[in-house]
Amino acid sequence: MRYTTGAANATEPPQKFTFNPKEGIDNPALVISDDTEPAVKPRLCLLKREEGVGFGFFLRKERSCRGHVVQQVSPWSAAERSGLRDGDRVLEVNEDFVDNQEYEKVVMKVQASGQQLCLLVLRAEDYEVAVSEGMDLVALARAHRGEDCARPRLCHISRVPGLGLGLGIIPIEGERGRYYLSPVREGPAEKAGVQPGDRLIWMNGSMVSTLTHSALAKMFRKSAEHVTIMVIDSRSEASYARRRLPILPAFASVHNLPHRPKTLHLVQGPQGYGFLLRQEKLSSGRIAHLMREVDPHSPAELSGMEDGDLLLAVNGEQAENREHEDIVSKIRQSGQQVTLTTISIQGRDYYTQLGFSPLLFYDQTNPKRESFPEPTLPRRDLPSNSPCPRLCVLHREGTGFGFNLACVQNRTGTYISQVVEGGAGEKAGLWEGDVVVEVNGQKVEEEHFEEVLRTIKKAGSPLRLLVLERAGYEKLRKSGLTISCGLISHSMQVPDSTQDCFV
Incomplete structure (x- = not known):
């Protein structure tokens, strides 16, 4: 006799369960999933420095790899206090994506930043993962600040007879020191880039958050024929507030600014x-x-x-x-x-x-230059077996440049007496016995030893030495040729593999 409880279908014999590994288990509670997206998260570093003091790090570009690398962060510097670390890769400088920009332009952006500098960076490990997996670094940076965040705008407005600046300044109710703008349609302010509802942040070099409405109005009246203001839309202002980031002129796009470099x-x-x-x-x-x-x-x-x-x-x-x-x-x-x-x-x-x-x-x-013609170096046709000078580019390491100088007593001229194995000199292609002809483009072959040494010490890094082995040097001197970069064979020039700059 069979006894049952519950619904009638409970009398059906139970079906045998067979696990199929190809199908898996259709039960969300039992499903274990791997997160295939790497946890690549940029960091925002806001550096604040004192007048006359650097930010405290080197920015390096290695031509063998992609990206701009932070190195040698100085202890207790503005860089270290901001959270910047050795090996970080710079994605943005002052909200501007720079990973694909030329090194010199990135250095100029940093140097021109003033007392504050905002860097968006990735750890070295995260950067390598992102590049190897083909991640869109521009999208990654944009997502960090929010898709609806636009740059502040610097607008230069010129007065027009009968219209003035064409701009109304309205206090935001209940918020001291905050104002929004109402430009006259087709007026000077709107033509200069001001949009209805823009928040006013800055005027002629002064932040407006500390000004009363009457003081601000007086400043506008006294601004003569022109005024330069910084504005931002309300959504973008909220993005800066969320990230606890001040809205600085360095972040701005420019509209109608005069006096361009x-x-x-x-x-x-x-x-x-x-x-x-x-x-x-x-x-x-x-x-x-x-x-x-x-x-x-x-x-x-x-x-x-x-x-x-x-x-x-x-x-x-x-x-x-x-x-x-x-x-x-x-x-x-x-x-x-x-x-x-x-x-x-x-x-x-x-x-x-x-x-x-x-x-x-x-x-x-400044519009991007289309082309810059390569100069024709003054050079003489030399026989294929003629000696050829070499341009060696040295980057200072912990122990210096890795070579010693010497001279013949009471005579001009200096030569390389020793090259340290594995040092910067050897890496750059210096040989023992090389005669030093130029230091960073300055002729030194007729200078005394002390003067050459002084020139090298003042040169900094990188150091560019034009050198020639002794026998070849004497041969070219006897021929009457002036030894210069114009005699360099392209195959003899040692390439400069890295660039770095302390900021």
Whole structure:
């Protein structure tokens, strides 16, 4: 006799269960799933430095691998306090994606940032995972700040008779120091990039959060013919608040800014570049490096240089705060071509009033150059068996450059007496007995030992030495040839594999 309880279908004989590993178990409670997406999370580092002090890290570009690498973070520096670590890869500088940008441009962005610098970085391990798996790093950075986050905008507004600035400033109720804007349709402000509802953040170099409405209105009335303001839409403002990030001019896109920097590409002619670089004190008290005595029809004039232009950068490196002799040396080291970034004195005064460097928006205000013709180096045709100088590029390591110098007593000329095995000198291609002809483009073969040593110590890193083995040196000297980079065979030039800069 069979007894049952419950529903009638309980009388059916139970079916045998057979586990099929191909089908698995259709039970969410028993399903174990692996997260196939790696936990790649960028970090936001906000660096704040004191006046006259660097951020405290090296930014390195290794040509054998992708990305811009943070190295040698100094203890107790702004970099270390922000959470920046050795090996981090930089994705963004001041909200601008830079992983695919040229090294020199990235360095310029960092140097022009002012007292605060915002970096979005990935750990070295995470970066390698992201690249190997083909992850979209641009999308990764965008997701970190939010899809609806747009840059703040710097807008330069000029008064129009009868309309003024064409802009209404309205306090946000219940929120002290916060204002939104109402531009007149088709008026000066709207044409300068201001949109209805934009939040006002900054005006002529001053944050408005500490100003009352009456004080702000007075500032606008006293602003003469022009005013420069920074604005942002409300959604993007919320994104910055969520990330606890201040809204800085360094993050902004520019609209209608006057006094843009110029980029001049010069190729040396028979008489040089055709201008004089002079250090002068301006009426404002600023010490500046100015272009003077620009020769007619010279490479300088043909590039667009004007008398009185103020020098901002040489080959992408800031020059304003460098010693005059250092800048002259930098230009000479460039060889047959150089890239200078300049601005008018009036333009520099404008950016000084706003409180930031004109190089801050260098990429936005300068169109990308289509081409820069390679210079033809003055060279002589040499027999295939003629000795050839070598250009060796050395990067300073913990123990120095890894070579020793020597000289013949009471005679000019210096040679390499020892090359440390495995050191920077050996890696760069130096040989014992090499005669040193040039140091960073400066002729030294007729200099005394002490002067050559002093030049090398001042040169910094990287160090570029033009050298030639002794027998070849004597042979070329007897032939009457001037030994220079123009005699280098491309196969003899040792490539510069890395670039680094302390910021």
